Amino acid sequence: MSAAIRDAAARLAAASETPRLDAELLMAHALGVSREAILLGGAGDAVPADYAALVARRAGGEPLAYITGRRAFWTIELAVAPGVLIPRPDSETLIEAAVAHFGAAGPARVIDLGTGSGALLLAALDEWPRATGLGVDRSAAALTIATANAARLGLADRAAFQEGDWADGVDERFDLILCNPPYIESDAVLPRDVAEHEPASALFAGADGLDDYRRLAPQIARLLAPGGIGCIEIGAMQGSAVRGLMEAEGLATALKTDLAGHDRCVTVQTR
Template sequence: MADTALRDAARRLAAVSDTPRLDAELLLAHALGISRERLLLAGADAPPPGFAGLVARRLAHEPVAYITGTRAFWTIELAVGPGVLVPRPDSETLLAAALAHFGESGPASVLDLGTGSGALLLAALDQWPAARGLGVDRSDAALAVARGNAARLGLADRAEFVAGDWAAAIDRRFDLVLCNPPYVEADAALSPDVSLYEPATALFAGPDGLDAYRVLMPQLVRLIAAGGIAAVEIGATQAGAVAALAAAAGLPATCHRDLAGRDRCLVLYPA
Protein backbone atom coordinates (compact mmCIF):
# COMPACT_ATOMS: atom_id res chain seq x y z
CA MET A 1 0.00 0.00 0.00
CA ALA A 2 2.82 2.41 0.76
CA ASP A 3 4.29 1.98 -2.71
CA THR A 4 0.91 2.73 -4.26
CA ALA A 5 0.60 5.83 -2.10
CA LEU A 6 4.09 6.92 -3.14
CA ARG A 7 3.32 6.52 -6.82
CA ASP A 8 0.07 8.44 -6.45
CA ALA A 9 1.73 11.23 -4.47
CA ALA A 10 4.56 11.51 -7.00
CA ARG A 11 2.06 11.70 -9.86
CA ARG A 12 0.19 14.55 -8.15
CA LEU A 13 3.34 16.38 -7.07
CA ALA A 14 4.63 16.47 -10.65
CA ALA A 15 2.37 19.49 -11.10
CA VAL A 16 4.39 21.55 -8.59
CA SER A 17 7.82 19.92 -8.37
CA ASP A 18 10.74 19.00 -10.60
CA THR A 19 11.51 16.12 -8.22
CA PRO A 20 8.10 14.66 -7.41
CA ARG A 21 9.25 11.13 -6.48
CA LEU A 22 11.98 12.45 -4.18
CA ASP A 23 9.50 14.83 -2.55
CA ALA A 24 7.02 12.00 -2.00
CA GLU A 25 9.70 9.77 -0.45
CA LEU A 26 10.92 12.51 1.89
CA LEU A 27 7.37 13.30 3.00
CA LEU A 28 6.47 9.66 3.59
CA ALA A 29 9.66 9.04 5.54
CA HIS A 30 8.91 12.12 7.65
CA ALA A 31 5.36 10.93 8.28
CA LEU A 32 6.70 7.54 9.39
CA GLY A 33 9.41 9.08 11.56
CA ILE A 34 12.23 7.31 9.70
CA SER A 35 14.98 8.32 7.29
CA ARG A 36 14.47 8.21 3.54
CA GLU A 37 17.28 5.65 3.34
CA ARG A 38 15.46 3.33 5.75
CA LEU A 39 12.23 3.79 3.79
CA LEU A 40 13.96 2.81 0.54
CA LEU A 41 15.67 -0.19 2.11
CA ALA A 42 12.89 -1.55 4.30
CA GLY A 43 9.74 -0.10 2.75
CA ALA A 44 6.53 0.42 4.69
CA ASP A 45 3.27 -1.48 4.94
CA ALA A 46 0.98 1.50 4.68
CA PRO A 47 1.24 5.30 4.80
CA PRO A 48 0.21 6.88 8.10
CA PRO A 49 -2.87 9.16 8.15
CA GLY A 50 -0.71 12.29 8.28
CA PHE A 51 0.93 11.61 4.91
CA ALA A 52 -2.00 12.99 2.92
CA GLY A 53 -1.80 16.28 4.80
CA LEU A 54 1.92 16.60 4.07
CA VAL A 55 1.30 16.02 0.37
CA ALA A 56 -1.43 18.66 0.42
CA ARG A 57 1.00 21.19 1.90
CA ARG A 58 3.52 20.43 -0.84
CA LEU A 59 0.79 20.79 -3.47
CA ALA A 60 0.32 24.33 -2.10
CA HIS A 61 4.02 24.92 -3.00
CA GLU A 62 5.34 24.82 0.57
CA PRO A 63 9.01 23.72 0.37
CA VAL A 64 9.69 20.17 1.51
CA ALA A 65 12.35 21.48 3.90
CA TYR A 66 9.77 23.62 5.71
CA ILE A 67 7.33 20.70 5.90
CA THR A 68 9.87 18.25 7.32
CA GLY A 69 11.82 20.90 9.21
CA THR A 70 15.18 19.62 7.96
CA ARG A 71 17.54 19.95 5.02
CA ALA A 72 20.72 18.06 4.15
CA PHE A 73 23.66 20.31 3.23
CA TRP A 74 27.25 19.30 2.49
CA THR A 75 28.00 16.78 5.29
CA ILE A 76 25.41 17.94 7.82
CA GLU A 77 21.66 17.92 8.44
CA LEU A 78 20.14 21.28 9.34
CA ALA A 79 16.90 22.33 10.96
CA VAL A 80 15.17 24.95 8.83
CA GLY A 81 11.85 26.73 8.81
CA PRO A 82 10.06 29.93 7.81
CA GLY A 83 12.29 32.92 8.39
CA VAL A 84 15.46 31.35 6.99
CA LEU A 85 16.43 30.58 3.42
CA VAL A 86 16.37 26.90 2.51
CA PRO A 87 20.02 25.87 1.90
CA ARG A 88 20.60 24.96 -1.77
CA PRO A 89 23.07 22.47 -3.23
CA ASP A 90 24.37 25.37 -5.36
CA SER A 91 25.76 26.98 -2.21
CA GLU A 92 27.97 23.94 -1.61
CA THR A 93 30.11 25.41 -4.43
CA LEU A 94 31.51 27.85 -1.85
CA LEU A 95 32.68 24.99 0.36
CA ALA A 96 34.14 23.11 -2.58
CA ALA A 97 36.10 26.23 -3.56
CA ALA A 98 37.32 26.65 0.02
CA LEU A 99 38.36 22.99 0.17
CA ALA A 100 40.29 23.41 -3.07
CA HIS A 101 42.14 26.38 -1.56
CA PHE A 102 42.85 25.13 1.97
CA GLY A 103 42.89 21.35 1.49
CA GLU A 104 42.36 19.06 4.46
CA SER A 105 44.38 21.28 6.82
CA GLY A 106 41.71 23.94 6.49
CA PRO A 107 41.35 27.48 7.81
CA ALA A 108 41.73 28.26 11.51
CA SER A 109 39.05 30.95 11.51
CA VAL A 110 35.82 31.28 9.53
CA LEU A 111 33.37 34.18 9.16
CA ASP A 112 29.91 33.66 7.66
CA LEU A 113 28.09 36.87 6.74
CA GLY A 114 24.31 36.54 6.49
CA THR A 115 24.50 33.14 8.14
CA GLY A 116 20.78 32.32 8.09
CA SER A 117 20.41 28.72 9.28
CA GLY A 118 24.16 28.56 9.85
CA ALA A 119 24.55 26.26 6.85
CA LEU A 120 27.86 27.53 5.44
CA LEU A 121 29.58 28.14 8.76
CA LEU A 122 28.53 24.85 10.36
CA ALA A 123 29.40 22.86 7.24
CA ALA A 124 32.87 24.48 7.28
CA LEU A 125 33.37 23.66 10.96
CA ASP A 126 32.26 20.08 10.36
CA GLN A 127 34.69 19.85 7.45
CA TRP A 128 37.62 21.26 9.47
CA PRO A 129 37.43 20.15 13.14
CA ALA A 130 40.19 22.51 14.27
CA ALA A 131 38.46 25.63 12.94
CA ARG A 132 36.40 28.13 14.90
CA GLY A 133 33.86 30.51 13.41
CA LEU A 134 31.58 33.49 13.69
CA GLY A 135 28.18 33.82 12.02
CA VAL A 136 26.52 37.21 11.54
CA ASP A 137 22.90 37.93 10.66
CA ARG A 138 20.54 40.84 11.18
CA SER A 139 17.59 38.49 11.84
CA ASP A 140 17.06 37.33 15.42
CA ALA A 141 14.90 34.48 14.12
CA ALA A 142 17.68 33.26 11.85
CA LEU A 143 20.24 33.49 14.66
CA ALA A 144 18.02 31.36 16.89
CA VAL A 145 17.85 28.69 14.18
CA ALA A 146 21.61 28.83 13.63
CA ARG A 147 22.38 28.49 17.33
CA GLY A 148 20.01 25.54 17.57
CA ASN A 149 21.71 23.87 14.63
CA ALA A 150 25.14 24.40 16.18
CA ALA A 151 23.96 22.79 19.42
CA ARG A 152 22.38 19.79 17.67
CA LEU A 153 25.52 19.21 15.60
CA GLY A 154 27.83 19.44 18.61
CA LEU A 155 29.51 22.56 17.22
CA ALA A 156 28.29 25.18 19.71
CA ASP A 157 31.70 25.39 21.40
CA ARG A 158 33.34 26.41 18.10
CA ALA A 159 30.59 28.59 16.60
CA GLU A 160 29.53 32.03 17.80
CA PHE A 161 26.54 33.86 16.34
CA VAL A 162 25.94 37.60 16.64
CA ALA A 163 23.48 40.16 15.30
CA GLY A 164 24.94 42.61 12.85
CA ASP A 165 24.67 44.55 9.61
CA TRP A 166 27.03 42.47 7.50
CA ALA A 167 30.57 43.13 8.81
CA ALA A 168 30.10 46.75 9.87
CA ALA A 169 31.08 46.01 13.49
CA ILE A 170 33.80 43.42 12.83
CA ASP A 171 37.41 44.57 13.17
CA ARG A 172 39.47 41.40 12.76
CA ARG A 173 40.55 39.18 9.91
CA PHE A 174 39.58 35.60 9.09
CA ASP A 175 41.22 32.89 7.04
CA LEU A 176 37.93 32.08 5.32
CA VAL A 177 35.02 34.45 4.77
CA LEU A 178 31.81 32.91 3.45
CA CYS A 179 28.79 34.82 2.22
CA ASN A 180 25.59 33.98 0.38
CA PRO A 181 23.94 37.41 0.15
CA PRO A 182 20.62 38.27 -1.47
CA TYR A 183 21.21 38.73 -5.20
CA VAL A 184 17.82 38.49 -6.94
CA GLU A 185 16.58 41.48 -8.96
CA ALA A 186 13.61 43.22 -7.35
CA ASP A 187 11.26 42.49 -10.27
CA ALA A 188 12.43 38.90 -10.93
CA ALA A 189 9.76 36.23 -11.28
CA LEU A 190 10.37 33.41 -8.81
CA SER A 191 8.68 30.05 -8.40
CA PRO A 192 5.79 29.99 -5.89
CA ASP A 193 7.85 27.68 -3.65
CA VAL A 194 10.23 30.60 -3.14
CA SER A 195 8.07 33.69 -3.50
CA LEU A 196 5.27 32.47 -1.22
CA TYR A 197 7.37 31.04 1.58
CA GLU A 198 11.01 32.13 1.76
CA PRO A 199 12.04 35.47 3.34
CA ALA A 200 12.23 38.27 0.79
CA THR A 201 15.06 39.95 2.71
CA ALA A 202 17.26 36.91 1.99
CA LEU A 203 16.43 37.00 -1.72
CA PHE A 204 16.09 40.49 -3.20
CA ALA A 205 18.88 43.06 -3.59
CA GLY A 206 17.64 46.08 -5.51
CA PRO A 207 16.76 46.61 -9.17
CA ASP A 208 19.88 44.86 -10.50
CA GLY A 209 20.42 42.37 -7.67
CA LEU A 210 23.78 43.92 -6.77
CA ASP A 211 22.95 46.11 -3.77
CA ALA A 212 24.38 43.69 -1.19
CA TYR A 213 27.64 43.33 -3.11
CA ARG A 214 28.07 47.10 -3.18
CA VAL A 215 28.01 47.09 0.62
CA LEU A 216 30.05 43.92 1.05
CA MET A 217 33.05 44.47 -1.19
CA PRO A 218 34.52 47.47 0.69
CA GLN A 219 34.07 45.49 3.93
CA LEU A 220 35.60 42.25 2.67
CA VAL A 221 38.90 43.89 1.80
CA ARG A 222 39.66 44.37 5.52
CA LEU A 223 38.36 40.96 6.64
CA ILE A 224 40.51 38.45 4.71
CA ALA A 225 43.70 37.33 6.44
CA ALA A 226 46.95 36.87 4.52
CA GLY A 227 46.78 33.58 2.65
CA GLY A 228 43.04 33.44 3.10
CA ILE A 229 40.06 33.87 0.79
CA ALA A 230 36.47 35.00 0.69
CA ALA A 231 34.00 32.74 -1.12
CA VAL A 232 30.90 34.69 -2.17
CA GLU A 233 27.85 33.25 -3.89
CA ILE A 234 26.60 35.00 -7.04
CA GLY A 235 23.74 34.67 -9.46
CA ALA A 236 24.50 32.73 -12.63
CA THR A 237 24.74 35.87 -14.79
CA GLN A 238 26.47 38.17 -12.28
CA ALA A 239 30.13 37.09 -12.38
CA GLY A 240 31.33 40.04 -14.44
CA ALA A 241 29.44 42.70 -12.52
CA VAL A 242 30.36 41.37 -9.08
CA ALA A 243 34.01 40.82 -10.09
CA ALA A 244 34.13 44.47 -11.20
CA LEU A 245 32.85 45.59 -7.78
CA ALA A 246 35.46 43.38 -6.13
CA ALA A 247 38.24 44.77 -8.32
CA ALA A 248 37.21 48.32 -7.48
CA ALA A 249 37.63 47.40 -3.79
CA GLY A 250 41.09 45.93 -4.46
CA LEU A 251 40.09 42.26 -4.44
CA PRO A 252 41.21 40.00 -7.33
CA ALA A 253 38.63 37.30 -8.09
CA THR A 254 38.26 33.93 -9.76
CA CYS A 255 34.95 32.31 -10.64
CA HIS A 256 33.87 28.78 -9.73
CA ARG A 257 30.94 26.98 -11.31
CA ASP A 258 28.32 24.79 -9.68
CA LEU A 259 27.59 21.19 -10.65
CA ALA A 260 25.24 22.38 -13.38
CA GLY A 261 28.06 24.38 -15.00
CA ARG A 262 26.70 27.79 -13.98
CA ASP A 263 28.80 30.59 -12.50
CA ARG A 264 28.07 30.38 -8.76
CA CYS A 265 30.99 31.49 -6.58
CA LEU A 266 33.58 34.23 -6.67
CA VAL A 267 36.74 33.51 -4.72
CA LEU A 268 38.34 36.78 -3.60
CA TYR A 269 41.95 37.17 -2.54
CA PRO A 270 43.53 39.81 -0.30
CA ALA A 271 45.51 42.35 -2.30
Protein backbone atom coordinates in the same frame (compact mmCIF):
# COMPACT_ATOMS: atom_id res chain seq x y z
CA MET B 1 2.17 2.19 0.94
CA SER B 2 3.51 2.01 -2.62
CA ALA B 3 0.08 2.97 -3.97
CA ALA B 4 -0.09 5.96 -1.60
CA ILE B 5 3.35 7.14 -2.73
CA ARG B 6 2.39 6.67 -6.38
CA ASP B 7 -0.80 8.66 -5.92
CA ALA B 8 1.05 11.38 -4.02
CA ALA B 9 3.67 11.66 -6.75
CA ALA B 10 0.92 12.13 -9.33
CA ARG B 11 -0.63 14.86 -7.22
CA LEU B 12 2.72 16.60 -6.72
CA ALA B 13 3.66 16.62 -10.39
CA ALA B 14 2.26 20.13 -10.85
CA ALA B 15 4.05 21.53 -7.78
CA SER B 16 7.46 19.86 -7.89
CA GLU B 17 10.21 18.97 -10.35
CA THR B 18 10.85 15.82 -8.30
CA PRO B 19 7.37 14.56 -7.36
CA ARG B 20 8.31 10.93 -6.70
CA LEU B 21 11.25 11.91 -4.51
CA ASP B 22 9.09 14.38 -2.60
CA ALA B 23 6.40 11.73 -2.06
CA GLU B 24 8.97 9.28 -0.71
CA LEU B 25 10.60 11.84 1.58
CA LEU B 26 7.24 12.90 2.97
CA MET B 27 6.38 9.27 3.68
CA ALA B 28 9.71 8.76 5.41
CA HIS B 29 9.11 11.90 7.47
CA ALA B 30 5.61 10.78 8.45
CA LEU B 31 6.94 7.38 9.54
CA GLY B 32 10.04 8.73 11.25
CA VAL B 33 12.36 6.57 9.14
CA SER B 34 14.92 7.15 6.39
CA ARG B 35 14.03 7.21 2.72
CA GLU B 36 16.28 4.19 2.32
CA ALA B 37 14.00 2.23 4.64
CA ILE B 38 11.09 3.10 2.36
CA LEU B 39 12.96 2.01 -0.76
CA LEU B 40 14.15 -1.23 0.79
CA GLY B 41 10.69 -2.14 2.03
CA GLY B 42 11.65 -2.07 5.68
CA ALA B 43 9.02 0.40 6.82
CA GLY B 44 5.96 -1.83 6.66
CA ASP B 45 2.83 -1.25 4.60
CA ALA B 46 0.78 1.06 6.80
CA VAL B 47 0.22 4.62 5.59
CA PRO B 48 0.45 7.20 8.41
CA ALA B 49 -2.72 9.13 9.11
CA ASP B 50 -1.03 12.49 8.56
CA TYR B 51 0.55 11.60 5.19
CA ALA B 52 -2.28 13.06 3.14
CA ALA B 53 -2.02 16.37 4.99
CA LEU B 54 1.73 16.53 4.35
CA VAL B 55 1.19 15.87 0.66
CA ALA B 56 -1.48 18.57 0.55
CA ARG B 57 0.95 21.09 2.01
CA ARG B 58 3.54 20.27 -0.64
CA ALA B 59 0.92 20.35 -3.40
CA GLY B 60 0.00 23.82 -2.15
CA GLY B 61 3.52 25.03 -2.80
CA GLU B 62 5.10 24.80 0.65
CA PRO B 63 8.79 23.85 0.34
CA LEU B 64 9.63 20.29 1.27
CA ALA B 65 12.35 21.41 3.68
CA TYR B 66 9.89 23.53 5.66
CA ILE B 67 7.49 20.60 5.92
CA THR B 68 10.11 18.12 7.12
CA GLY B 69 12.10 20.75 9.03
CA ARG B 70 15.37 19.35 7.67
CA ARG B 71 17.81 19.95 4.83
CA ALA B 72 21.05 18.13 4.03
CA PHE B 73 24.01 20.35 3.16
CA TRP B 74 27.60 19.26 2.48
CA THR B 75 28.36 16.73 5.26
CA ILE B 76 25.72 17.93 7.73
CA GLU B 77 21.96 18.03 8.17
CA LEU B 78 20.38 21.29 9.22
CA ALA B 79 17.10 22.20 10.84
CA VAL B 80 15.29 24.81 8.74
CA ALA B 81 12.05 26.72 9.15
CA PRO B 82 10.22 29.68 7.65
CA GLY B 83 12.35 32.75 8.24
CA VAL B 84 15.59 31.29 6.87
CA LEU B 85 16.61 30.60 3.31
CA ILE B 86 16.66 26.89 2.49
CA PRO B 87 20.28 25.85 1.74
CA ARG B 88 20.83 24.79 -1.87
CA PRO B 89 23.36 22.34 -3.31
CA ASP B 90 24.67 25.22 -5.46
CA SER B 91 25.97 26.89 -2.30
CA GLU B 92 28.26 23.91 -1.67
CA THR B 93 30.39 25.43 -4.45
CA LEU B 94 31.66 27.91 -1.84
CA ILE B 95 32.84 25.11 0.45
CA GLU B 96 34.43 23.31 -2.49
CA ALA B 97 36.36 26.48 -3.36
CA ALA B 98 37.54 26.82 0.24
CA VAL B 99 38.66 23.18 0.35
CA ALA B 100 40.61 23.70 -2.89
CA HIS B 101 42.37 26.67 -1.29
CA PHE B 102 43.14 25.32 2.19
CA GLY B 103 43.26 21.55 1.70
CA ALA B 104 43.20 19.44 4.84
CA ALA B 105 44.97 22.08 6.94
CA GLY B 106 41.99 24.40 6.81
CA PRO B 107 41.51 27.95 8.06
CA ALA B 108 41.85 28.97 11.69
CA ARG B 109 39.08 31.56 11.70
CA VAL B 110 35.92 31.64 9.58
CA ILE B 111 33.17 34.22 9.23
CA ASP B 112 29.82 33.61 7.53
CA LEU B 113 28.09 36.85 6.60
CA GLY B 114 24.32 36.41 6.38
CA THR B 115 24.55 33.02 8.03
CA GLY B 116 20.83 32.14 7.95
CA SER B 117 20.54 28.55 9.15
CA GLY B 118 24.30 28.47 9.74
CA ALA B 119 24.80 26.24 6.69
CA LEU B 120 28.08 27.59 5.35
CA LEU B 121 29.74 28.22 8.71
CA LEU B 122 28.77 24.87 10.20
CA ALA B 123 29.75 22.99 7.04
CA ALA B 124 33.19 24.63 7.23
CA LEU B 125 33.61 23.83 10.92
CA ASP B 126 32.57 20.23 10.30
CA GLU B 127 35.12 20.04 7.48
CA TRP B 128 37.97 21.44 9.60
CA PRO B 129 37.78 20.34 13.26
CA ARG B 130 40.38 22.86 14.46
CA ALA B 131 38.64 25.91 12.98
CA THR B 132 36.43 28.33 14.88
CA GLY B 133 34.02 30.82 13.42
CA LEU B 134 31.46 33.59 13.63
CA GLY B 135 28.07 33.74 11.93
CA VAL B 136 26.43 37.14 11.47
CA ASP B 137 22.83 37.80 10.49
CA ARG B 138 20.41 40.68 10.94
CA SER B 139 17.53 38.27 11.59
CA ALA B 140 17.09 37.22 15.21
CA ALA B 141 14.91 34.31 14.06
CA ALA B 142 17.67 33.05 11.77
CA LEU B 143 20.24 33.28 14.56
CA THR B 144 18.02 31.20 16.84
CA ILE B 145 17.90 28.46 14.21
CA ALA B 146 21.64 28.68 13.49
CA THR B 147 22.52 28.51 17.18
CA ALA B 148 20.33 25.43 17.64
CA ASN B 149 21.93 23.79 14.59
CA ALA B 150 25.39 24.37 16.01
CA ALA B 151 24.37 22.78 19.30
CA ARG B 152 22.72 19.78 17.65
CA LEU B 153 25.81 19.18 15.50
CA GLY B 154 28.18 19.40 18.47
CA LEU B 155 29.77 22.60 17.15
CA ALA B 156 28.51 25.11 19.72
CA ASP B 157 31.93 25.43 21.35
CA ARG B 158 33.49 26.51 18.03
CA ALA B 159 30.69 28.60 16.52
CA ALA B 160 29.56 32.01 17.78
CA PHE B 161 26.66 33.98 16.36
CA GLN B 162 25.79 37.65 16.54
CA GLU B 163 23.14 39.93 15.17
CA GLY B 164 24.43 42.51 12.76
CA ASP B 165 24.14 44.24 9.40
CA TRP B 166 26.77 42.41 7.38
CA ALA B 167 30.17 43.13 8.97
CA ASP B 168 29.31 46.42 10.65
CA GLY B 169 31.11 46.42 14.00
CA VAL B 170 33.28 43.39 13.20
CA ASP B 171 36.95 44.39 13.39
CA GLU B 172 38.70 41.00 13.26
CA ARG B 173 40.44 39.50 10.23
CA PHE B 174 39.47 36.04 9.02
CA ASP B 175 41.19 33.33 7.01
CA LEU B 176 37.93 32.31 5.33
CA ILE B 177 35.00 34.58 4.52
CA LEU B 178 31.81 32.88 3.37
CA CYS B 179 28.80 34.80 2.12
CA ASN B 180 25.61 33.98 0.26
CA PRO B 181 23.93 37.39 0.02
CA PRO B 182 20.63 38.28 -1.62
CA TYR B 183 21.30 38.64 -5.36
CA ILE B 184 17.97 38.43 -7.19
CA GLU B 185 16.64 41.42 -9.12
CA SER B 186 13.65 43.00 -7.41
CA ASP B 187 11.33 42.41 -10.38
CA ALA B 188 12.38 38.80 -11.02
CA VAL B 189 9.67 36.14 -11.17
CA LEU B 190 10.47 33.20 -8.90
CA PRO B 191 8.94 29.74 -8.51
CA ARG B 192 5.88 29.73 -6.30
CA ASP B 193 7.44 27.75 -3.44
CA VAL B 194 10.28 30.28 -3.24
CA ALA B 195 8.30 33.48 -3.79
CA GLU B 196 5.50 32.64 -1.38
CA HIS B 197 7.45 31.00 1.42
CA GLU B 198 11.13 31.95 1.65
CA PRO B 199 12.14 35.30 3.17
CA ALA B 200 12.27 38.11 0.61
CA SER B 201 15.06 39.77 2.60
CA ALA B 202 17.31 36.81 1.78
CA LEU B 203 16.45 36.85 -1.92
CA PHE B 204 16.12 40.34 -3.41
CA ALA B 205 18.85 42.96 -3.76
CA GLY B 206 17.63 45.90 -5.78
CA ALA B 207 16.94 46.49 -9.45
CA ASP B 208 20.12 44.76 -10.66
CA GLY B 209 20.57 42.32 -7.76
CA LEU B 210 23.89 43.91 -6.81
CA ASP B 211 22.95 46.19 -3.91
CA ASP B 212 24.45 43.98 -1.20
CA TYR B 213 27.65 43.27 -3.14
CA ARG B 214 28.27 47.01 -3.27
CA ARG B 215 28.13 47.15 0.52
CA LEU B 216 30.06 43.92 1.00
CA ALA B 217 33.04 44.65 -1.23
CA PRO B 218 34.82 47.15 1.09
CA GLN B 219 33.89 45.13 4.17
CA ILE B 220 35.32 41.91 2.75
CA ALA B 221 38.52 43.73 1.79
CA ARG B 222 39.12 44.80 5.38
CA LEU B 223 38.08 41.48 6.94
CA LEU B 224 40.28 39.20 4.84
CA ALA B 225 43.53 38.05 6.41
CA PRO B 226 46.67 37.72 4.28
CA GLY B 227 46.76 34.28 2.68
CA GLY B 228 43.04 33.82 3.24
CA ILE B 229 40.16 33.57 0.80
CA GLY B 230 36.66 34.90 0.50
CA CYS B 231 34.03 32.73 -1.20
CA ILE B 232 30.95 34.68 -2.26
CA GLU B 233 27.90 33.23 -3.97
CA ILE B 234 26.60 34.96 -7.08
CA GLY B 235 23.83 34.64 -9.62
CA ALA B 236 24.81 32.87 -12.82
CA MET B 237 25.08 36.12 -14.82
CA GLN B 238 26.72 38.29 -12.16
CA GLY B 239 30.34 37.14 -12.29
CA SER B 240 31.77 40.07 -14.20
CA ALA B 241 29.92 42.70 -12.16
CA VAL B 242 30.80 41.22 -8.77
CA ARG B 243 34.42 40.67 -9.75
CA GLY B 244 34.59 44.32 -10.78
CA LEU B 245 33.27 45.47 -7.40
CA MET B 246 35.78 43.31 -5.53
CA GLU B 247 38.73 44.23 -7.75
CA ALA B 248 37.95 47.92 -7.21
CA GLU B 249 38.78 47.26 -3.54
CA GLY B 250 42.21 45.87 -4.49
CA LEU B 251 41.26 42.20 -4.30
CA ALA B 252 42.28 39.47 -6.74
CA THR B 253 39.29 37.47 -7.98
CA ALA B 254 38.40 34.24 -9.75
CA LEU B 255 35.20 32.44 -10.75
CA LYS B 256 34.05 28.96 -9.72
CA THR B 257 31.22 27.08 -11.39
CA ASP B 258 28.59 24.83 -9.82
CA LEU B 259 27.82 21.26 -10.87
CA ALA B 260 25.59 22.53 -13.67
CA GLY B 261 28.46 24.58 -15.08
CA HIS B 262 26.97 27.94 -14.07
CA ASP B 263 29.08 30.68 -12.51
CA ARG B 264 28.25 30.40 -8.81
CA CYS B 265 31.12 31.68 -6.67
CA VAL B 266 33.52 34.61 -6.83
CA THR B 267 36.66 33.97 -4.81
CA VAL B 268 38.70 36.90 -3.52
CA GLN B 269 42.20 37.10 -2.14
CA THR B 270 44.55 39.88 -1.12
CA ARG B 271 47.04 40.89 -3.78
